[in-house]
Amino acid sequence: MLVKAASQSLADQLAERFAERIRTGLLAPGTRLPSVRQCAQQQGVSPSTVVAAYDQLLAQGLVEALKNRGFYIRNRAVAPVNSSHNAINLMVFDDAPARVKTTLEAQHVPVNATALIRGMFHGGSEQPQPGMGAFPPDWLQTTFMAAAVRRVTSGKQLQAFSLQYGEPAGDGGLRQSLSTKLNALAIHAAPQQIITTVGATHALDLVSRTLLRAGDYVMVEEPGWAIEFARLDALGMHILPVPRGPDGPDLAVMARYCELHSPKLFVSVSVFHNPTGYCLTPGSAHRVLQLANQHNFYIAEDDTYSHIAPEHATRLCALDGLQRTIYVSGFAKILAPGWRVGFMAAPTALVERLLDTKLLATLTTPALLEKALAWCIDQGQLRRHAERIRTRLNQARGRSARLALAAGCTFAAPPAGLFGWVDTGVDTELLSQRMLDAGYLLAPGALFHASRAPSTLMRINFCTTQDAQFWQVFQTVRAGM
Structure with a gap:
């Protein structure tokens, strides 16, 4: 005070x-x-x-x-080279595809979604942070990770792995393990189709830099991952927000975008969509793939939350057989944020192009950590760890949802996965400023839209909002607005 x-x-x-x-x-x-x-x-x-x-x-x-x-x-950043961002034709759609309204407005992409990332490293409070995008550190503590590192660094292995670059596509043993793991999800990818990356975000960036050029149109689900909007905007892309519903993306909107703009890429989170928690239905998935084939665009499917999702969940890559789809995932969320190990599985025809982009960006990825991760997968340690996390998350989600409802909030989507999409009834951007005074970092709804506008929604992390104290402070602050 x-x-x-x-x-x-x-x-x-x-x-x-x-x-x-x-x-x-x-x-x-x-x-x-x-x-x-x-x-x-x-x-x-x-x-x-x-x-x-x-x-x-x-x-x-x-x-x-x-x-x-x-x-x-004020935006103090250097103005982007592509000045066309100041006057982008935004397409606004009703439920019926025939009614299309076009407006000439600036597309204010939340390029400073990095505020949410900075908050992850902000040490200003010891409180559990409701806007956090990952599992709390104490949830991820294990003994097998240290054992895996000791195993791959014993004897002369440490020197051998440290004094030479790893394989360009990633450790061969890990890619074999990932191939087997994907097969359980009905995604049939040979080790030669898999490239390891520095986390899933790096994989998405490699896909964008390989397939797109400044000025290209990209379809992205809205609400969507704030970092993806910001990243694509920084690369000079025209972002076409596609409303995301319970069954999947709005197909009528996608069809009109295809007719008007010929987009090159669609970025989608099929399972436990961030921030709504929605999962794609088979019918919607088939229609999306039909559009991709008809209009010649690729799909980057971000399956970051696969470790806490049911294996039978509908995934575009499984239905498509990695023809027009690129599968992206990683292990930072479920296992080791500091290891930064991610990967992608791609169509055979794209592998060499994607690998060239990786080599230009990072040369190779750390072989030591990749070998340790392969051991964790092969020994079943990762699978058992994920099962424990899922059980604990289910309990936390129930407690958090009850507290949110008791605090007078409603859910804009049924609680599922790691995140809840909560309607607070007040402007959450202003609310987030007030909650900072109390030591809590929120994730206001405006961050999850391509056009930053006031919103009463916010994303909560079920792991970090099961404390009644947070909701008491929330109610007090909201009442004073």
């Missing part, structure tokens, strides 16, 4: 608080600050104190005042 002190005025303290959050990325460009009256009420100070603090932020170039709209965090 702000306190009166001879060394620093209340206005200085308030300005410093906002400035620190802006500089560290916890408040992203485009974020609207509370109104003067709201901020004064929230912080327990006079409106003149808030005005003085906001004046300091204006003078430092951290915020801008928009007439009749309020104060917004």
Whole structure:
């Protein structure tokens, strides 16, 4: 809380608080600050104190005042080379495909979704963070990982693996293990079709850099993973948001995009979609593949949450047989975030192109950790670990959902997977600023849309929101807005 002190005025303290959050990325460009009256009420100070603090932020170039709209965090990043982003034709669709409305507006992609990532490393609070995108560290603690590392570094192996580059496509033993693991998901990929990466995000980036050029159109599910919107925007792509429903992507919207823009790629999370938790149905999957064949685009299927999902869940890559689909996954979420081991399984015709892109970006990936991971898979340790996580997550999800409902929230999608898509009834971007004062980092709904707009939704992590204390603070803060 702000306190009166001879060394620093209340206005200085308030300005410093906002400035620190802006500089560290916890408040992203485009974020609207509370109104003067709201901020004064929230912080327990006079409106003149808030005005003085906001004046300091204006003078430092951290915020801008928009007439009749309020104060917004300035985008201090270098302007992108592709200036066409300032006037993109956004397609807005009703339920019926015949009714299409076109508007000329700037597409404000949340390029500073890195605020959410920075929050993962922000040590400002010991509280469990509801906006966290991964399992808590204590959930991932095991003994077998250390045993795996000891095994692959014993004797002369450590020197041998350390003093030479690994295989360009990744450790052969791991790729064989991954081939067997994918076969259990009905995805038949030979080891030669698999390339290891530095996490799943790296795999998606390699796919984009291989298949796309600046100015290409890419379809991405909305709401969707904030980092994917930001990453594609940074590469100079035109993003075509596809509404995601319970059964899958809006097929009518996809069809119209194909007719109007000839997109080159569709990025999809089929199983436990982030943030809704939806899973793709077989009927929707077949139609998506029909569109891909008809309009000649590839599909990058991000199966990051495969380890906590049922094996029988519908996956595009299984139905397609890796013809127009590229399967992406990793082990940071379920096993070892610090190991950063991911992979992709691709059509044979694309493997060499994808491998060339990997070599240009990273040369190879760490053989030691890949060999250790292969041992964890082959010995069944990863499978048993994932089963324990699933059981614990199911219990946490039930507790968290009950607390959210008791706090007056509703679920925009049935609780499933790691995340909940919760309607709070208030602007969650403003709510997130107030919750930061209490030590909680939220994931407001605006981050999960290509066009950043006020939203009453937020994504919660079921593992970190099963504490009644968080929901009590949440209710108190929301009531004061």
